[in-house]
Amino acid sequence: MITTVIFRETSRIYRRRPPFGLLWVRSMGGGARTFPGGLNKWQWKRLHEKKACEKEKRLIDQEKQLYQARLRSQIRASVSGLPEKPEGPSHSPISPKEHLKALADRFVKHGAEDLWNDDDGPIHSPPHPGSNKPIDPRNFIKDGNLQQKRGYCSQRNDGSFDSLLNSRVFWGDLQQIRGFTEGNLITFRGNLEQKRGYPGNVRGKVKKFYKHIKGSSSSEDDEEDHGTVSSNARWPKFVLEGDAPGTEEEREKGDVKNVKRFMGNATLGNYDVKVTRKRIVQELEDYAEQEDEEGEKAMKLYEIKQEIIERKRVEETHEVIDQDEFVASGKRFDDSGISPLTVKALTAAGYAVMTRVQEDTLSVFLEGKDAFIKSRSGTGKTTAFLLPAIETVLKAMNSDKAKRVPPIYVLIICPTRELASQIAAEARVLLKYHDGLGVQMLVGGTRFKDDQKRLELDPCQILVATPGRLLDHIETKSGLSTRLMGLKMLVLDEADHLLSLGYRKDMEKIVDCLPRRRQSLLFSATVPKEVRRISQLVLKREHSFINTVDAGSPDSNSKVKQSYIIAPHDVHFQVVYQLLKDHITGVPDYKVIVFCATGMVTSLMYLFFREMQLNVREIHSRKAQLYRTRIVDEFKQSKRLILISSDVSSRGINYPDVTLVIQVGIPSDREQYVHRLGRTGREGKDGEGILLLAPWEEHFLEYIRDMPIERSSAPHVDQHAKSKMEDSMAKIDTSVKESAYHAWLGYYNSLREIGRDKTSLVHWANQFCESIGLEKPPALFRKTVVKMGLKDIPGIRVRK
Numbered sequence: 198m199i200t201t202v203i204f205r206e207t208s209r210i211y212r213r214r215p216p217f218g219l220l221w222v223r224s225m226g227g228g229a230r231t232f233p234g235g236l237n238k239w240q241w242k243r244l245h246e247k248k249a250c251e252k253e254k255r256l257i258d259q260e261k262q263l264y265q266a267r268l269r270s271q272i273r274a275s276v277s278g279l280p281e282k283p284e285g286p287s288h289s290p291i292s293p294k295e296h297l298k299a300l301a302d303r304f305v306k307h308g309a310e311d312l313w314n315d316d317d318g319p320i321h322s323p324p325h326p327g328s329n330k331p332i333d334p335r336n337f338i339k340d341g342n343l344q345q346k347r348g349y350c351s352q353r354n355d356g357s358f359d360s361l362l363n364s365r366v367f368w369g370d371l372q373q374i375r376g377f378t379e380g381n382l383i384t385f386r387g388n389l390e391q392k393r394g395y396p397g398n399v400r401g402k403v404k405k406f407y408k409h410i411k412g413s414s415s416s417e418d419d420e421e422d423h424g425t426v427s428s429n430a431r432w433p434k435f436v437l438e439g440d441a442p443g444t445e446e447e448r449e450k451g452d453v454k455n456v457k458r459f460m461g462n463a464t465l466g467n468y469d470v471k472v473t474r475k476r477i478v479q480e481l482e483d484y485a486e487q488e489d490e491e492g493e494k495a496m497k498l499y500e501i502k503q504e505i506i507e508r509k510r511v512e513e514t515h516e517v518i519d520q521d522e523f524v525a526s527g528k529r530f531d532d533s534g535i536s537p538l539t540v541k542a543l544t545a546a547g548y549a550v551m552t553r554v555q556e557d558t559l560s561v562f563l564e565g566k567d568a569f570i571k572s573r574s575g576t577g578k579t580t581a582f583l584l585p586a587i588e589t590v591l592k593a594m595n596s597d598k599a600k601r602v603p604p605i606y607v608l609i610i611c612p613t614r615e616l617a618s619q620i621a622a623e624a625r626v627l628l629k630y631h632d633g634l635g636v637q638m639l640v641g642g643t644r645f646k647d648d649q650k651r652l653e654l655d656p657c658q659i660l661v662a663t664p665g666r667l668l669d670h671i672e673t674k675s676g677l678s679t680r681l682m683g684l685k686m687l688v689l690d691e692a693d694h695l696l697s698l699g700y701r702k703d704m705e706k707i708v709d710c711l712p713r714r715r716q717s718l719l720f721s722a723t724v725p726k727e728v729r730r731i732s733q734l735v736l737k738r739e740h741s742f743i744n745t746v747d748a749g750s751p752d753s754n755s756k757v758k759q760s761y762i763i764a765p766h767d768v769h770f771q772v773v774y775q776l777l778k779d780h781i782t783g784v785p786d787y788k789v790i791v792f793c794a795t796g797m798v799t800s801l802m803y804l805f806f807r808e809m810q811l812n813v814r815e816i817h818s819r820k821a822q823l824y825r826t827r828i829v830d831e832f833k834q835s836k837r838l839i840l841i842s843s844d845v846s847s848r849g850i851n852y853p854d855v856t857l858v859i860q861v862g863i864p865s866d867r868e869q870y871v872h873r874l875g876r877t878g879r880e881g882k883d884g885e886g887i888l889l890l891a892p893w894e895e896h897f898l899e900y901i902r903d904m905p906i907e908r909s910s911a912p913h914v915d916q917h918a919k920s921k922m923e924d925s926m927a928k929i930d931t932s933v934k935e936s937a938y939h940a941w942l943g944y945y946n947s948l949r950e951i952g953r954d955k956t957s958l959v960h961w962a963n964q965f966c967e968s969i970g971l972e973k974p975p976a977l978f979r980k981t982v983v984k985m986g987l988k989d990i991p992g993i994r995v996r997k
């Protein structure tokens with residue numbers, strides 16, 4: 198046992214070069230299992246933290262119930278005339294919850310105006326002529342000519358029910374008394390006028406309405422619809438009370454039971470569901486009829502009661518409506534147990550409720566487990582991993598304060614520079630109110646020395662990096678490796694891509710240099726099987742796999758309309774041009790991304806559309822980093838713009854409100870298709886995706902057959918546009934076209950299905966040449982020809 202411990206410690210210290218005579222033993226991770234259930238120290242700690250959280254929530258619920266019970270007893274006390282229980286002053290420090298309670302008490306005692314928040318809308322309707330008291334609905338029934346009494350008809354002053362229904366004051370009062378929302382009122386009114394068969398104009402409808410609730414429906418009466426309604430007609434009580442018809446006397450006595458519902462839930466929320474009214478409300482209303490101070494007090498209590506019911510109803514409705522993936526359960530950030538400073542930053546950024554992936558990630562984080570999390574594009578994965586990242590830093594800083602050089606507690610790795618800078622920017626937003634916490638970025642395209650300086654001058658706790666540059670820093674022993682020894686959390690964004698062949702070696706080296714006692718979270722919108730298998734490279738064996746995409750549903754967003762077009766290769770540029778033209782005409786605030794196979798093809802297409810006078814920008818890896826950053830920022834902020842892009846924009850980049858994504862040619866794999874498509878339809882919005890293929894690329898559809906994608910026909914291109922396009926293409930420099938040809942050939946050669954059949958590949962490449970106006974295919978270097986396996990293929994010209 199002791200030997201194992203020594204070896205484990207030694208292996209950590211001398212992981213790279215063990216001293217002579219010492220056996221190199223690979224640490225297996227996990228601490229001594231000294232806690233019940235085989236849990237290690239951290240798991241045990243997290244388990245208790247989770248329990249504490251649940252307990253706190255329970256207590257808050259209990260407190261809420263207590264408060265409501267107290268409010269009810271106060272109402273009862275006021276109604277029965279008994280004095281309220283005297284309360285002695287308290288001198289102990291007040292907790293936030295007690296403070297809230299005290300505010301609520303003030304609300305009860307001193308009235309609504311004292312505490313009402315303007316954002317909640319007006320608590321009182323505008324004053325009625327001749328009265329500054331809150332409206333009492335019963336006066337409507339008792340006095341008969343209620344409109345005049347309440348001044349509802351002041352606008353038209355004719356005292357008719359037409360005026361009543363058209364009176365904004367009346368609807369305002371109805372809203373105030375019943376707690377109806379604006380939407381409910383509109384539907385309520387709509388029901389009155391349409392669903393119940395009332396004519397569009399208001400004349401006579403009240404009479405018919407009254408008949409309806411009385412149960413009388415004689416055709417004779419119906420014919421009276423168009424007569425003028427006398428001002429003595431009575432407004433039925435149950436319209437205001439949301440329940441019981443029956444006779445007037447029965448209602449007065451309050452013993453109407455089996456009530457016929459005259460409107461649906463959609464109209465009245467839950468107000469028409471209750472059949473028997475609670476006695477307390479009835480008593481309160483009766484009490485409120487008194488036109489004295491007591492009556493007014495009772496009316497206020499009644500309003501509070503309605504307010505509580507309304508808020509409860511809003512909460513319930515919220516749960517039912519928000520069932521989609523973007524906002525799943527409606528759980529609020531301030532209920533989630535994260536740092537209040539982070540909540541403050543989230544609120545400032547306009548986030549109130551969590552998305553599904555955010556909620557799920559927080560729960561695995563609290564369990565202390567490693568996890569692979571799959572969630573569709575645009576569902577808020579970035580915030581999902583930044584929240585636990587910040588919590589991790591806060592905890593770690595509390596536990597080890599005395600470090601001279603602050604360790605990096607959280608390392609976030611992502612595949613592209615643009616994505617890294619987007620993550621760092623979002624982290625800065627969430628860290629806005631956390632003094633002393635910082636985030637830094639390590640990406641290619643900047644000077645290595647500058648990175649080092651930045652890291653020294655502005656030590657951070659969260660580091661966002663791309664694999665290549667991170668490895669450079671680790672290998673040059675720039676001091677970063679030492680800082681990484683304190684790492685508590687590793688996050689891989691676009692994990693499937695980072696674990697794919699292109700990055701695998703780098704990732705293995707990086708992970709080897711990180712401490713094994715850490716929490717690792719992997720995120721992606723797509724998780725192919727082979728990637729899940731090799732994810733153990735990063736994750737502990739007992740990790741969770743969280744999939745927020747429901748089983749059987751496609752990885753793409755259901756709100757994105759997908760279609761594909763099969764068109765001959767030589768007309769692809771023309772088809773894209775026509776698609777863009779059509780889209781621009783139909784969508785005034787268009788924002789389009791056109792994805793091309795390679796950087797050089799992207800560049801060629803950009804030049805072509807620029808010649809065609811479209812408002813275009815280009816982005817690909819051949820551009821300088823500064824230029825790329827500028828274009829990303831511009832496209833994020835603009836509308837009415839087209840971005841011609843290589844795959845540097847295909848993953849993770851959040852361009853808001855993209856209306857259309859066009860993919861020209863076959864994507865490298867199914868995942869690439871899904872990620873490119875994911876640039877539109879983000880944050881639960883709609884979008885459109887078009888895939889343009891040549892006939893020989895059609896086999897790709899097999900990989901996405903589970904997606905809701907439909908065939909569409911190529912748009913018609915008129916002769917005038919065609920000749921204009923030929924002219925534009927002719928203006929582009931031949932060297933650009935030749936480079937595009939080389940890049941095109943390289944890309945398609947790398948695709949398994951196409952690269953196998955070299956003869957066809959060369960044939961299609963020559964077609965591509967024709968379509969971009971090259972008279973003959975440019976010659977290739979012998980080395981390239983051999984490397985691509987194109988030797989002895991007819992149509993290949995080799996450079997001498």
Ligand SMILES: Nc1ncnc2c1ncn2[C@@H]1O[C@H](COP(=O)(O)OP(=O)(O)OP(=O)(O)O)[C@@H](O)[C@H]1O
Nearest residue numbers: 548550551552574575576577578579580722849851
């Ligand atoms: N809780 C939230 N409430 C409102 N908006 C949110 C919330 N969380 C994230 N967003 C917004 O949703 C958008 C998409 O978020 P994000 O870029 O993190 O998506 P993603 O899942 O990482 O997408 P991709 O798979 O493409 O990387 C962003 O504009 C972000 O500001």
